[in-house]
Amino acid sequence: MAQAARPGQLELAPPGLGQRLATAVKVFFRLLAHSKAGFLGFLGVLFFVVLALAGPIIVPDAGRPDMTKIYQPPSLEHPLGTDYEGRDVLKQMLRGGRAIIVVAVLAATLSTLISIAFGALAAYAGGWLDSLIMMLTDVVLTIPQFPLLVVLSAFVKLDRPWLLATLIALLSWPTLLRAVRAQVLSLKEREYVEAARALDLGTTRILFGEILPNMASYIVMSFTIGMTAAIYAQVALYFLGLAPLAGENWGIMLNLAWVRGAIFYKDSLMYILAPVLAISLLQLAMVTMSRSLEDVFNPRLRES
Amino acid sequence: MTEPLIALDHVSMVFKARRGGVKAVDDVSLSLEAGEVLCLVGESGSGKTTTGKIVAGLLKPTSGSVRFRGQDIWQMDKARFKAYRRAVQIVHQDPYASLNPIHTVFTILATPLQRHGMVRGRAEAVRRVLELLETVDLTPPESFLFKYPHQLSGGQRQRVSIARALTVNPELIVADEATSMVDVSIRVSLLNTLQRLRDELGVGFLFITHDLAIAKYFAWHGRVAVMYLGRVVEFSPTPALINDPQHPYTRALLAAIPEPDPDLTRRKGKLQLRSLDIPSLLHIPPGCSFHPRCPLFEAGLCDVQRPDLVPIDEKRLVACHVVARERTGTIAKHAASPVGISSDPVIGADLGEYGKESS
Numbered sequence: 068m069a070q071a072a073r074p075g076q077l078e079l080a081p082p083g084l085g086q087r088l089a090t091a092v093k094v095f096f097r098l099l100a101h102s103k104a105g106f107l108g109f110l111g112v113l114f115f116v117v118l119a120l121a122g123p124i125i126v127p128d129a130g131r132p133d134m135t136k137i138y139q140p141p142s143l144e145h146p147l148g149t150d151y152e153g154r155d156v157l158k159q160m161l162r163g164g165r166a167i168i169v170v171a172v173l174a175a176t177l178s179t180l181i182s183i184a185f186g187a188l189a190a191y192a193g194g195w196l197d198s199l200i201m202m203l204t205d206v207v208l209t210i211p212q213f214p215l216l217v218v219l220s221a222f223v224k225l226d227r228p229w230l231l232a233t234l235i236a237l238l239s240w241p242t243l244l245r246a247v248r249a250q251v252l253s254l255k256e257r258e259y260v261e262a263a264r265a266l267d268l269g270t271t272r273i274l275f276g277e278i279l280p281n282m283a284s285y286i287v288m289s290f291t292i293g294m295t296a297a298i299y300a301q302v303a304l305y306f307l308g309l310a311p312l313a314g315e316n317w318g319i320m321l322n323l324a325w326v327r328g329a330i331f332y333k334d335s336l337m338y339i340l341a342p343v344l345a346i347s348l349l350q351l352a353m354v355t356m357s358r359s360l361e362d363v364f365n366p367r368l369r370e371s
Numbered sequence: 372m373t374e375p376l377i378a379l380d381h382v383s384m385v386f387k388a389r390r391g392g393v394k395a396v397d398d399v400s401l402s403l404e405a406g407e408v409l410c411l412v413g414e415s416g417s418g419k420t421t422t423g424k425i426v427a428g429l430l431k432p433t434s435g436s437v438r439f440r441g442q443d444i445w446q447m448d449k450a451r452f453k454a455y456r457r458a459v460q461i462v463h464q465d466p467y468a469s470l471n472p473i474h475t476v477f478t479i480l481a482t483p484l485q486r487h488g489m490v491r492g493r494a495e496a497v498r499r500v501l502e503l504l505e506t507v508d509l510t511p512p513e514s515f516l517f518k519y520p521h522q523l524s525g526g527q528r529q530r531v532s533i534a535r536a537l538t539v540n541p542e543l544i545v546a547d548e549a550t551s552m553v554d555v556s557i558r559v560s561l562l563n564t565l566q567r568l569r570d571e572l573g574v575g576f577l578f579i580t581h582d583l584a585i586a587k588y589f590a591w592h593g594r595v596a597v598m599y600l601g602r603v604v605e606f607s608p609t610p611a612l613i614n615d616p617q618h619p620y621t622r623a624l625l626a627a628i629p630e631p632d633p634d635l636t637r638r639k640g641k642l643q644l645r646s647l648d649i650p651s652l653l654h655i656p657p658g659c660s661f662h663p664r665c666p667l668f669e670a671g672l673c674d675v676q677r678p679d680l681v682p683i684d685e686k687r688l689v690a691c692h693v694v695a696r697e698r699t700g701t702i703a704k705h706a707a708s709p710v711g712i713s714s715d716p717v718i719g720a721d722l723g724e725y726g727k728e729s730s
Contacts, residue, residue, distance in 0.1 A: 261424075266538070267457055267486075267539075
């Protein structure tokens with residue numbers, strides 16, 4: 068059965084990392100394009116991410132307060148009008164996405180990491196560790212999260228994005244953890260996992276090489292949903308004035324528009340609607356994108 | 372006396388259930404020599420698969436010991452246990468569930484090779500994987516290298532499964548119904564591949580099947596253990612078991628094999644079971660667990676006393692009061708109905724020869 072090198076065998080080396088990445092990206096776009104809504108969602112998310120990154124660079128500052136120009140209606144000079152202290156609303160809109168999205172990404176990353184690490188650990192270890200983790204999870208799950216967030220924000224000065232993100236993440240992991248645990252419990256009974264155990268591939272490899280990749284779509288979808296939840300949570304905190312109103316972001320804009328009485332001016336309709344619309348569109352884009360992500364992760368659809 | 376490769380010693384496996392437990396495997400003792408083929412035959416729920424998993428060290432029995440070359444595997448130190456792990460591999464029944472859908476054939480086969488330092492570098496991994504694919508008759512091997520499992524047929528997947536088991540040079544493969552989910556046309560060639568592995572690589576097999584015809588074909592030179600409700604009821608060399616079954620359950624199983632020839636089927640003695648229902652594992656009948664269905668049932672004996680697996684000649688073990696008494700006391704043919712010998716085309720040649728010998 069010893070085999071001589073056959074012609075062409077040397078070219079059979081597995082594709083390199085760069086090549087694989089390139090194919091992956093190509094396939095990703097082709098599959099996203101499968102579903103028109105999903106692709107639109109993807110474009111929307113892309114737009115907001117670019118906005119978050121580039122906005123504060125394009126608009127280095129939101130201008131100085133000018134009491135002669137307060138609550139102006141949309142005009143060529145100020146396409147979305149001006150705010151309660153006479154600053155341009157559009158400029159604030161362009162600058163205000165970054166903080167929101169950064170906190171959302173941080174919070175979703177953190178809560179996803181917590182869920183995967185401890186969910187997989189609970190399912191894989193079993194026994195008392197599983198019981199302990201699940202008990203903790205149930206405790207956190209039963210706490211009404213937003214009221215707790217409100218109470219906590221009274222004690223913790225949420226003036227750092229990562230602090231706000233951590234707080235949101237610490238309250239939002241239980242649902243995903245339970246789902247991850249359930250999936251790992253089911254996947255670890257699969258025959259290919261049993262075969263991997265017989266082959267002595269090691270727990271790390273089995274978990275990260277055999278089990279978790281099969282949950283990738285679920286995890287990415289949970290990540291986007293986690294982001295939407297984090298956006299709502301922080302906007303609500305800002306709107307209620309429970310997080311420090313420093314700098315510009317859509318949540319703070321909404322709060323000020325409300326508190327300073329913009330809702331009583333007909334001319335300020337765009338001022339108050341702009342952050343609401345931006346937040347809603349971002350959420351919509353993420354939810355639609357997450358729906359078509361399932362196609363991307365299904366190996367059956369990978370081949371054309 | 373040399374130690375057998377694997378020995379199960381009074382192994383029982385009880386799964387927890389709502390009330391009490393389910394005894395999936397009940398006091399089973401088996402041993403397997405290196406390179407031997409042992410068939411486990413039985414209906415669903417008879418504990419075959421559980422026994423297979425216990426042999427592969429994937430399940431820890433609730434009582435009894437599993438010894439690998441004389442050493443209890445559950446008392447071994449880590450290094451030895453790992454060596455045992457690799458020496459015994461498993462091939463599953465369902466080719467659609469036994470390969471991870473996200474990996475290519477290359478990844479599936481190269482991972483264990485690389486993990487255990489059996490190849491160095493990519494080029495060597497590719498060469499070894501191609502060799503393995505050729506060993507399991509997936510030709511040309513190049514065309515399978517970067518395929519995903521869903522691009523392969525059931526038979527091809529099963530071959531990849533076998534190749535994966537071969538990556539670590541096992542001494543024993545537990546083939547758990549490895550051929551029962553592929554098409555009949557593929558089955559024979561798959562069996563031939565396995566047989567070649569046994570002959571050329573000296574791999575032993577614990578072959579789990581519900582199909583006696585396959586046991587006949589694959590394990591003709593080996594032994595068969597017939598299981599019923601978690602217990603071994605007959606343990607004997609394959610030719611003897613097929614041509615002269617002793618336990619009434621074995622005879623019933625053989626009688627149930629359909630014959631392609633309708634005349635033969637009509638002539639074939641039907642074994643009348645007293646009941647067609649398999650008792651629930653939650654309520655295993657007292658005494659001999661087969662007694663509610665057994666045609667040889669004797670009240671006051673079979674439903675009270677549990678028969679042990681006793682030798683009836685130098686090579687065969689049977690767990691039946693009636694048969695044991697007849698064989699060891701007055702040896703009499705207890706059933707007038709000779710069980711028809713299968714003329715299954717697959718095994719016709721083999722059986723033909725055997726038939727001549729025995730007649």
